[in-house]
Amino acid sequence: LGIGGGVALAALQIAKHAGARVFVTSSSQEKLDRARAMGADVLINHKATDFSKEVWGITEKRGVDVVVENVGAATWAGSIRALARGGRLITCGATSGPKPDEDIRRIFTKQITIYGSTMGTRHDWEQLTRLLAAKIFRPVVDRTFPLEQAAQAQTLLEHGEHFGKLVLTIPPLS
Structure with missing residues (x-):
C-alpha cells in the first residue's frame, strides 16, 4: 500500500x-x-x-x-x-x-x-x-541531500513527496 x-x-x-x-x-x-x-x-x-x-x-x-x-x-x-x-x-x-x-x-x-x-x-x-x-533488485533513490539540508528532506518525507529513499550525505572529516 x-x-x-x-x-x-x-x-x-x-x-x-x-x-x-x-x-x-x-x-x-x-x-x-x-x-x-x-x-x-x-x-x-x-x-x-x-x-x-x-x-x-x-x-x-x-x-x-x-x-x-x-x-x-x-x-x-x-x-x-x-x-x-x-x-x-x-x-x-x-x-x-x-x-x-x-x-x-x-x-x-x-x-x-x-x-x-x-x-x-x-x-x-x-x-x-x-x-x-x-542487479535483479535495485534500491530506488529519489534524491540525495547534504546533511545540512536534512530538514528539507524530512519535509518531503512527511508529505510523501518522494519516490524511493531520500539519502543524506555526510561530509568527510577534515
Missing part, C-alpha cells in the same frame, strides 16, 4: 521476482506510473476510490493472497477487506498510527494470517545482497 516509499518499492520488486501479480496503491498518478514502469500490474488511486472495493472487483470477489501493510491505522481495515480467504497480511510499518480500528471477526472468518516483519534473518540478508549484486 502507498507505493512510493522504500519498503513498498522493495516489496514490489520482491513480489515481481517471485512471479506475483502486483497491485499497488497511491494518491499520486505520477507514483502509480513509475510503479507500472517497475512492473506493477494493477494501479489503484486510493484517493479516487476505496482500494479494497477496487481489489474485490478486479479479483471477482476473491481478494488478494498477500497484502504488505506498511501504513498502519489509516489503511488496516481496507487491507484486511482486500484479502482473500486464507490470505496473509504482512505488517511492517505504522506511519499513520499503530492502533487500527478493526472488527476482528473479519480476521477469523476469512482465516487470515498476520505476520509482523522487520528486517529478516541473516540468510534473508545474504539472499538480498546476492540479488542486489546481480
Whole structure:
C-alpha cells in the first residue's frame, strides 16, 4: 500500500521476482506510473476510490493472497477487506498510527494470517545482497541531500513527496 516509499518499492520488486501479480496503491498518478514502469500490474488511486472495493472487483470477489501493510491505522481495515480467504497480511510499518480500528471477526472468518516483519534473518540478508549484486533488485533513490539540508528532506518525507529513499550525505572529516 502507498507505493512510493522504500519498503513498498522493495516489496514490489520482491513480489515481481517471485512471479506475483502486483497491485499497488497511491494518491499520486505520477507514483502509480513509475510503479507500472517497475512492473506493477494493477494501479489503484486510493484517493479516487476505496482500494479494497477496487481489489474485490478486479479479483471477482476473491481478494488478494498477500497484502504488505506498511501504513498502519489509516489503511488496516481496507487491507484486511482486500484479502482473500486464507490470505496473509504482512505488517511492517505504522506511519499513520499503530492502533487500527478493526472488527476482528473479519480476521477469523476469512482465516487470515498476520505476520509482523522487520528486517529478516541473516540468510534473508545474504539472499538480498546476492540479488542486489546481480542487479535483479535495485534500491530506488529519489534524491540525495547534504546533511545540512536534512530538514528539507524530512519535509518531503512527511508529505510523501518522494519516490524511493531520500539519502543524506555526510561530509568527510577534515
